[in-house]
Structure formats: C-alpha cells, structure tokens
Amino acid sequence: MIKMLNVSKRYDNGVVAVSNMNLHIKKGDFIFLVGPSGAGKSTFIKMLLKEESATTGRVIVDDLDITKLHRRRVPELRRKIGVVFQDFRLLPNKTVYENIAFAMEITEAKPRDIRKHVPMVLSIVGLADKQKMYPDQLSGGEQQRVSIARAIINNPPILIADEPTGNLDPETSKEIMKLLLQINKRGTTVLMATHDKEIVDLMKQRVIAVEKGRVVRDEVGGRYGYAD
Amino acid sequence: MRIKSLGYNIRECFKNLWRNRMMSVASISSVAATLLILGIIFVLIVNISAMTQVAKDQFDTIQVYLEDDLAISDIEDIGTEIFKLQGVKDVIFETKEEALEKMKLDWDQNGYLLDGLESNPLPNSYIVILDDINYSDYIVMSIQDTEGIEEVKYYKEVIENIITMTEAIRKVGLFIMVVLIAISTFIISNTIKIAVHARRKEINIMKYVGATNWFIRGPFLLEGIVLGLIGAGIATTLIYIGYKYSYNAIMDQFYMFISAYLIRTQVIIKDVGFLFGIIGSGIGALGSIASLRKHLRV
Numbered sequence: 442m443i444k445m446l447n448v449s450k451r452y453d454n455g456v457v458a459v460s461n462m463n464l465h466i467k468k469g470d471f472i473f474l475v476g477p478s479g480a481g482k483s484t485f486i487k488m489l490l491k492e493e494s495a496t497t498g499r500v501i502v503d504d505l506d507i508t509k510l511h512r513r514r515v516p517e518l519r520r521k522i523g524v525v526f527q528d529f530r531l532l533p534n535k536t537v538y539e540n541i542a543f544a545m546e547i548t549e550a551k552p553r554d555i556r557k558h559v560p561m562v563l564s565i566v567g568l569a570d571k572q573k574m575y576p577d578q579l580s581g582g583e584q585q586r587v588s589i590a591r592a593i594i595n596n597p598p599i600l601i602a603d604e605p606t607g608n609l610d611p612e613t614s615k616e617i618m619k620l621l622l623q624i625n626k627r628g629t630t631v632l633m634a635t636h637d638k639e640i641v642d643l644m645k646q647r648v649i650a651v652e653k654g655r656v657v658r659d660e661v662g663g664r665y666g667y668a669d
Numbered sequence: 670m671r672i673k674s675l676g677y678n679i680r681e682c683f684k685n686l687w688r689n690r691m692m693s694v695a696s697i698s699s700v701a702a703t704l705l706i707l708g709i710i711f712v713l714i715v716n717i718s719a720m721t722q723v724a725k726d727q728f729d730t731i732q733v734y735l736e737d738d739l740a741i742s743d744i745e746d747i748g749t750e751i752f753k754l755q756g757v758k759d760v761i762f763e764t765k766e767e768a769l770e771k772m773k774l775d776w777d778q779n780g781y782l783l784d785g786l787e788s789n790p791l792p793n794s795y796i797v798i799l800d801d802i803n804y805s806d807y808i809v810m811s812i813q814d815t816e817g818i819e820e821v822k823y824y825k826e827v828i829e830n831i832i833t834m835t836e837a838i839r840k841v842g843l844f845i846m847v848v849l850i851a852i853s854t855f856i857i858s859n860t861i862k863i864a865v866h867a868r869r870k871e872i873n874i875m876k877y878v879g880a881t882n883w884f885i886r887g888p889f890l891l892e893g894i895v896l897g898l899i900g901a902g903i904a905t906t907l908i909y910i911g912y913k914y915s916y917n918a919i920m921d922q923f924y925m926f927i928s929a930y931l932i933r934t935q936v937i938i939k940d941v942g943f944l945f946g947i948i949g950s951g952i953g954a955l956g957s958i959a960s961l962r963k964h965l966r967v
Contacts, residue, residue: 490877519879530874534688546677547880591878 442468442599442630443489448498450484450654458484460654462498466632468598471625473641474634475665476651482634485651486603489632490522491515503598520548523592523600523629527607529584531576537563537587538572544591558594566590566620582613586620593624600624602633606640614640638665681888682895685868692863693896700900700952701907703853704945707846708908711944712937714842720930721835728831731797731808731823739817744793747817751797754811756804761796765789792819802828850948857956861893865960872964882965889957897953901945909938 443466450459459481466472474482487493488500491507499508503521510518531540538559545555563569566586576584585605592600602621606614618640625631635641641648641664648663649656658666686693733751735744744762752760763771768791773780799805805828809821865872875885913934 513881516879516881519877524877530870530877532871532874543874544878547875547878547884549884552676595879 442466442470442503443632444499444501446499446501448488448495448500450481450488450493451496458654459488459495462651462654462656464649464656464659466630468630469625469628471622471631471644471646472633473644473646473648473663473665474632474651475636475641475648475667476657477667480651481654482651483603484654486601486632486634489599489601490524491518520595521597521599523589523595523597525585525588525592525600525602525605527604529576529581529588529608531584531587531591533576535575536572537568537574537576537579540576540587541591541594544594548595550595562590562594565593565623580613581609582616585609585613585617589617589620589624593629597629599630599632602631604635604637605633606635606637611639615643618644638667641665678887678891682891685888686892686895689867692867696857696861696896696953697900697903699856700853700897700949701903703849703856703952704901704904704949705907707849707948708904708941708945709911710842710845710849711941712908712912714838715937715940716930716932717838718835719932721831723930724831728824728828729799729802729805731799731805731821733795733797733812733818734792734820734822735794736817736819737792739793743817747815748795750815751795751808751812754808756800756808757797758800759798761798763794763796765791765793768792768794802832850952854952854955854959857893857897857952858959861889861896861953861957862960865889865957865964869964872961876965885965886958886961889961890954893953893955893957894950895953897949897951897956898946901942901949904949905938905942905945908941909934912937 443464445462445464448459448462449457451457462481462485474485476482484493488495489502489507491510495508499506501507502518505518505521507518532543535543541559541562542555545558550558560569560572563572566589568583568586568590571579571583576587579587585608589600589602589605592602600621605621606617609617614637621631621633622644645662647661648658648665650658650663650666733747735747739747748760748762751757766789769783769789772791773783776783797808799808805823809823812818813821872885916931916934919931
C-alpha cells in the first residue's frame with residue numbers, strides 16, 4: 442500500500458528531515474509512527490500527501506508512484522488518503538452534516554449519494570443524533586469523530602492520523618482508538634503518528650520508530666519505547 | 670468546473686456573500702465607485718467625440734473659385750475632374766449670382782448695400798463635399814494648379830485643430846481609464862484577499878480532501894464576478910440618473926444647438942451598461958484568481 446525506497450528529504454534551508462528511509466506498509470496494516478519531535482514524522486506524512494516532494498528515492502502510494510507526480514494529479518492522490526489532524530480542522534460555520542458532506546461535494550458526488558452516505562458514516566462514528574450541530578457545540582472527542590467521518594466518507598484505502606488524540610483526555614482517546622481500529626478492521630490501512638505512550642503500549646500494533654530522519658525500529662506488536 | 674458542481678458553486682457563492690456581507694458591501698462599493706468615475710470619463714469622451722464629429726461635418730467642404738472668363742464646357746470639365754478624385758462625396762456648382770444672393774442673406778439687414786454694385790465681383794465656384802475630412806489636403810493639392818481655377822479655400826486650420834484636440838482628449842481619457850481599471854483591480858483583489866484569508870482554513874481543508882484547484886476557485890471566481898456585476902449595476906444606475914438629469918438640465922437651460930449634439934440617454938446607457946458589465950465581471954474574476962494564488966500552493 443505504501444512503499445518508500447531510499448527516500449531522503451532535504452529542505453531548501455539545508456535541513457535533512459528524512460534520510461535514506463526504506464519502508465513497506467501492507468494493505469490493512471495498522472501502524473504507529475513514533476519518535477521525538479523533529480524526528481521526521483511530519484515530513485514523512487507530508488511526503489505521502491505530496492505536500493513535500495522527496496529529494497531522492499521513490500514514494501509509492503496505492504500503486505501510484507508519486508515521486509514525480511504532476512501538480513494536477515495531486516488531488517487524485519489525496520482522494521486515496523483520508524487525513525485526521527490533532528486540531529480537527531472542522532469548518533466552524535458548517536454543521537456536522539455539512540462538514541462531512543463537504544468532502545463528498547469536492548469529489549463531485551451526486552447529491553443523492555451524499556444524502557445516503559453521510560448519515561451512514563455518522564452512525565459508524567456514533568454521531569447520528571448530532572448531525573445538525575455546529576463544531577463548537579461538540580466536545581473534543583466528538584469533533585475528532587466528525588473529522589474521522591470526513592476522512593473516511595470517500596472510502597479511501599489509507600487513513601493518516603496525525604496525533605489524533607493529542608488534544609483529548611485519556612478516556613476519550615481510547616474511544617477514538619476503538620473507532621480507528623474498527624475502521625482498520627474494515628480494510629483501511631491506518632497510519633497514526635503519535636506521542637501517546639499509553640495508547641501505543643495498549644494497542645500492540647506495528648510500531649515504526651523514527652529518529653533523525655531514519656527508521657530505528659520496526660516491530661509488530663511493539664511498544665512506544667520512549668520514556669514519555 | 671463540471672456542470673455537476675455548478676449547483677454547489679452557486680450555493681456556496683451566495684452563502685459566502687451573505688456570511689461575509691461587510692466584505693461584500695466593501696467590494697461592491699469599490700467596483701461601483703471605480704466604474705462611476707470611469708463612466709463619467711467615458712460619457713464625456715463620447716459626447717466630445719460626437720460634438721467634434723458634428724463640428725467636423727460642418728467644415729468638411731472645400732470651396733473652389735473659378736476664373737471669370739471660362740467657357741461653360743471648361744467649367745463642366747473641371748467639375749467632372751474634381752468629382753473623380755478620391756474622397757469627394759459631391760460637387761455642387763454655385764454661380765456668381767447665387768453666391769451674391771447667399772451673401773445678401775448672410776448680411777441680413779445690411780444686404781441692401783450690395784444692391785448698389787454695378788457688376789457682380791464674386792466668382793463662380795464649386796463647393797466640394799468630402800467623404801472624410803482627412804482627404805482635404807490631398808484634394809486641395811490635386812486641384813490647386815488646374816487651369817481655370819483661381820483659388821481653393823478650405824478650413825485647414827480649424828480642421829487640424831479639431832483633429833488634434835479630439836485625439837488629445839481621447840488619449841488622455843484612455844490613459845485615465847486604464848489607470849483606473851488597474852487601481853480597481855488592485856482594490857478588488859485586496860478585498861477578495863481578505864475574504865480568502867477569512868476562509869483559508871476552508872481552502873486548506875479542501876486541498877487535503879483532494880479538491881482540484883479549479884474546484885476551489887469556482888465559488889471565489891463566481892463571487893468575484895457577482896460582486897463586480899452588482900457594482901456595475903449600481904454604477905450604471907447612478908450614471909443613468911446623473912446623465913438623464915444633466916441632459917435635461919442642458920436641454921432646458923442652454924441653446925438647442927448644444928443639446929442637439931448630445932447623445933441621448935437611452936443610447937448611451939446601453940453602451941455604459943455593456944461596458945460596465947464586462948469591466949466589472951473582468952475585474953472581479955481577475956481579482957479573485959490573483960488573490961487565491963498563494964493559498965493554492967499546499
């Protein structure tokens with residue numbers, strides 16, 4: 442599903458964020474991406490989304506070589522990947538329903554399909570009764586659920602979550618993790634960057650640790666492995 | 670932008686115009702103000718052009734005076750020769766008797782003075798009417814030295830003055846118009862930039878969800894055009910009211926002959942409306958595309 446072959450990323454200011462990274466992520470994997478701040482996790486995610494391009498090496502996402510992907514085809518790539526952010530990034534002036542429908546409208550989906558799919562996804566994330574509410578009327582956990590619903594509405598093969606529990610309390614975080622695991626069980630490859638030791642140790646999934654732009658550890662059923 | 674997303678764009682456009690209504694009002698007034706100034710200049714230029722055209726038409730004749738002792742066949746020959754020249758619309762023969770009559774009429778009450786003349790001192794002449802005033806030099810050159818012609822008279826200086834004046838007014842007006850359009854595009858793009866900035870989160874999310882650039886531009890583009898068109902509508906209305914009022918005022922207070930050269934309100938407002946529509950929507954579209962550029966590079 443995701444392949445990285447000898448990938449390096451050197452920014453214009455000379456900082457080498459990723460150096461010579463090799464990775465293979467299979468379809469249906471659930472992966473924790475861990476490592477200290479500035480280790481290259483964000484650059485790694487940005488490269489998958491083609492927000493940044495690899496300086497050398499090849500990046501392949503869902504059989505699409507995105508190393509030299511034309512700017513025009515970037516939307517095509519991004520529709521393969523659902524993204525969840527730490528800060529939710531919901532539109533405050535749209536209701537829960539509109540926030541999710543928005544992601545479908547962008548793909549020029551039929552209104553009929555939108556009306557059918559949005560309630561379905563809302564019930565998956567357990568917010569069927571809150572579709573008319575605005576984001577500021579929801580709790581943090583609920584907002585993150587909306588953002589997950591938006592990420593999966595177009596059925597992407599990959600879901601990237603960048604510290605999805607960073608702003609949430611431990612109880613809510615566990616609920617969100619349950620939801621992500623449930624989505625993973627339906628066949629979606631999930632890649633989650635996190636600093637949350639407790640969650641990583643609890644879930645016992647494949648853990649990829651990155652330090653100074655290199656993969657230093659890659660183990661199935663791994664632990665967080667850092668002091669905090 | 671596919672047809673399917675047209676409904677989405679229109680809905681988004683009006684929703685956003687309403688949500689950012691302060692910004693919308695600012696944009697519309699800025700377009701309207703620019704177009705208003707533009708319109709005033711335009712109206713002035715068009716009217717001055719029309720008036721100079723009328724003035725030019727009054728001076729577009731050449732008078733060719735003939736020698737006194739010509740045979741009738743010679744006179745006719747000269748007439749046909751002149752008529753053959755390029756740019757000549759018509760040639761009218763004026764006998765010395767007719768010329769004297771005309772003079773008497775011109776002198777009006779003092780016309781009786783001419784009755785005392787023993788013989789008619791005025792020559793026979795041809796009045797040459799031109800297609801276009803610009804042919805006058807060429808025609809004068811061609812016939813000046815023809816045998817039997819005593820003198821050629823035309824309003825060279827008057828004509829040249831009118832031509833240079835019209836040209837100057839046109840050039841200055843055009844220059845001011847171009848400058849104004851540039852300024853207003855800048856103002857609009859800044860106004861829309863604020864609207865875009867207010868919605869940068871939305872644009873950012875759209876980029877992450879995989880929206881194409883044209884899809885993101887769509888509502889903003891439509892918004893810019895709608896703003897421009899509303900501004901154009903307001904400016905057109907104001908110009909219409911202002912022009913109608915001035916037109917009537919001039920009609921009432923000044924001599925008929927000035928107002929006869931003014932372009933009628935209904936005629937000018939059609940041109941103004943059309944021009945404003947194009948410039949307004951153009952400014953809006955250009956402004957929104959320019960202000961989005963930075964935000965689409967994610």
